[in-house]
Amino acid sequence: MMKKSIKHKMILSFLLVLCLPTTLISLMSYRISVQLLEEKVSDSFLANLTFIGDNIEKELEQWEQISKYINANPVIRNVLMRSYSNDLDFYYDMKKVDEQLETYSINTNIFAYVSSMVIVGNNGRNLLYGEDANSLDIERIKQQEWFSEVNRMDGRVMWLGIHKNIANYRVQNESVVALGRAIKGEKNNQIIGTLYLTFRESYFTGLLKNIELSEGGRLYIVDNRDHVVFDSEMKLLNETFPGMNPIKDDRGKGYFLTKGPDGKQMLMAHVPISKYDWKVVESVPYASLTNGTNEIFRNTVAIFLISFVMTSVIWYFVSSHIVRPIRKLTNSMKQVQEGDLSVRVDIERPDEVGMMNKHFNFMIMRIQELFRSNLEEQEKKKNAEIRALQSQINPHFLYNTLNTIRWMAIIQKSDNIREVVEVLGRLLKNTMKHEGPFVSVEEELANLKDYVYIQKLRYSHKFDVRYEVHPEVLPLPCVKFILQPLIENAIFHGIEPKEEGGGIITVSIRRAVDHIVIKVLDNGVGISKDTLNELDRRMAISGRDGGIGMFNVMERLRLTYGKASSFRIRSEENKFTEIEMMFPTAAEGQRIGETSEEISDV
Known part of the structure; x- marks a missing residue:
């Protein structure tokens, strides 16, 4: 098994320690950069949508101004308050109403988008204006739920959103945006009629035709009934907007990520037109937002690699400077291992390596002293053993001689001599x-x-x-x-x-x-x-x-x-x-x- 030097271990350890935080910092920097980019792009979308929403709100206010003009026009009030005995008088008065409306249309450019204007009078007479007005079914209009509700709103405007034209015959504009309000008399403030005003949905197309969307982006105008009034791709007009629930639930920054019909991530940004409870919505593919993040990623990787290479080279020289005296000390240890106790290491450094060298030299010196001391101790111990052997005075011979005396004492029945000899013999025997x-x-x-x-x-x-x-x-x-x-x-x-x-x-x-x-x-x-x-x-x-x-x-x-x-x-x-x-x-x-x-x- 190949031995790994401390230098290699130090370099590998340093690279590992370098890689972990550097990678983490790089990833965090990349993620923060992407997040900031996304927030800036999203905030830019919100700013554009806010601008569009403000313009839509101003346009809707112009349509309300038309309804106010009709409510305040004395000619129209006179027609609605007069009881006609014959149709000819009503016909002449309607001519006057048409003249009033034509004169008003000269002062505003949105009047050209009027699909129909119907005023259902309480005197039994209906005022009709617009290209689709004569095709409408007045009775069906009067049966709508909103019709009676409008008359209870004390003259305030009710936006009816986009819907199909209420007609029995073929009309020019199949889908229209409508509003309604009650017409009141000048003196008694009583309701004398009900206004039903519609305009073509293409009005918003002309209004928003110059808006530039991001690649794959799609813009929607959604009314107060969650129906699509405008769709930049003209596919969902007068249909319920499919992503309204997440928008209503969003209480955050005004944008969130969701999945589109194709399963890809989309950024959904929305701005409310609070006055009318309408919304401006834009959906953008998330991939188009992160186009700039690829450049950020490449730059992050390049900086990481350059830093990694530079620090690796620097650390190689630093570790070499650290390891060189340690290697010298290791070689000296090998000489000591082979039995050379005269070796000394000459490394003068004010750090731990220098202290280790100093302690190594001191340790070798102490080993030499202990070695000499041990030799002296062994020599003394050997001499003591020799003196102990000499003091035994040939115990084998002495023990055998005592054993012979013991038998002589037994034969001569000298019990005291026998007992002493036995004890002395046992003592000598235990000695050996x-x-x-x-x-x-x-x-x-x-x-x-x-x-x-x-x-x-x-x-x-x-x-x-x-x-x-x-x-x-x-x-x-x-x-x-x-x-x-x-x-x-x-x-x-x-x-x-x-x-x-x-x-x-x-x-x-x-x-x-x-x-x-x-x-x-x-x-x-x-x-x-x-x-x-x-x-x-x-x-x-x-x-x-x-x-x-x-x-x-x-x-x-x-x-x-x-x-x-x-x-x-x-x-x-x-x-x-x-x-x-x-x-x-x-x-x-x-x-x-x-x-x-x-x-x-x-």
């Missing part, structure tokens, strides 16, 4: 029983008791040994033969010089968390302060070549457990001496040795 440096606390105590038995015989029971041992420490391992030298020291230097008898040695062994604490206390002659200070000084010298006794024990503890062990002496002259040693319950490589099978009874 385990190959390793460790035995259990229980075995160490057994050896100690054999040794104490022999010493009691020698000193005629001048002293006694008491044991205060916690049962939980018995199976735990300890360095072998660390108790016997301390008891021997207590007998020779504490109990033996004591003039009166009653010597007591107390051996206390307990567990303190993860350590074993051993105390050997005697009530002998104690140690003078000067001698005690000298002993403390000698024990404080690390690596002192001690003998077989107390210093040998202390040195073996230090070599085995290091700083995790302790050895202390407390004493008062002519009162007591106490030796306390403490060491861990487990140490590296600590295991009770295997029993040797080479020792057997002869």
Whole structure:
């Protein structure tokens, strides 16, 4: 498997960190740009529709002005209020009405779009004007729901929207836009007739013919009954506008996205003509709005790629500058791995790499010191083992000789000699029983008791040994033969010089968390302060070549457990001496040795 250098990882990590936010920012910028473009285009549509709506409102006001003129014209009022006994008088009066209307039409250009104007008089006479007026069915007009409602509106105009001409015969204009109002008398303010005014739907076509729509766009004028008054494609005239419900539900900015008949997205913009409850609506394909977004997308991608390449090149040189000293340090580590501890790295930098170089050099120096110290410790340990071997005085030979004496004592029935020889033989046998440096606390105590038995015989029971041992420490391992030298020291230097008898040695062994604490206390002659200070000084010298006794024990503890062990002496002259040693319950490589099978009874 190919190893990837830290330089490659840094470059890949940086590119990944660069790509994620840059891509996100680019996408957000693109989206915001598109949204702003859409809003501007939509707002532009709304502005155009508002302009169209204002113009439509002004045009509708002109048609209302015609109705006001008719309502206020005295000639028309006179015809509607007069009772005619013959048709000839009515005919002459109608001529006057026509003259009035023709004169009015000269002052306004919209009069040319009048399809019909019908005034149904309450006196039983109907005034007709326009190209389709004579074809209308007056009775059907009077039966329309709006007819009676108009007369209840106190002379206000009611827009009737676009609808089919109410005629029994063929007319010039099949669909017309209409309004109605009541005609009132001048003095009594009573209704004297009802006006029904219609104009051709082509009026809006002429009005809006110069409006330029977007590609695929479509413009609608929708009346108060939701019928299409104007359609730029002339397909939905006088039909219910199909998209009115979403427009009524829209309470937003005046535009929204919807699906067209072909399933494509359309932008639907609408502006109300509030005075008449009409609406100006324009639908535009969404794709035509986003034509400019393709250019925005290309520019965004180009900027992203240029930024990506430039930052990649810059980061390549930056990472090379960072990695070069690390690579130099790595090569030095390989030399150390091959055993060359003399290597040093010379990198002077005020950053973490420089600190790492400094610490590396310090670590190599410490390794060299520890290596030399370890060699010295091993040499001392080896010397201590040699001295221990020398002190055994050929235990095999001595053990076999003692075994021969024991048989001679049995033959001669010398029980005291036999018993001492057996204890001494057992002690020597235990000395060679385990190959390793460790035995259990229980075995160490057994050896100690054999040794104490022999010493009691020698000193005629001048002293006694008491044991205060916690049962939980018995199976735990300890360095072998660390108790016997301390008891021997207590007998020779504490109990033996004591003039009166009653010597007591107390051996206390307990567990303190993860350590074993051993105390050997005697009530002998104690140690003078000067001698005690000298002993403390000698024990404080690390690596002192001690003998077989107390210093040998202390040195073996230090070599085995290091700083995790302790050895202390407390004493008062002519009162007591106490030796306390403490060491861990487990140490590296600590295991009770295997029993040797080479020792057997002869």
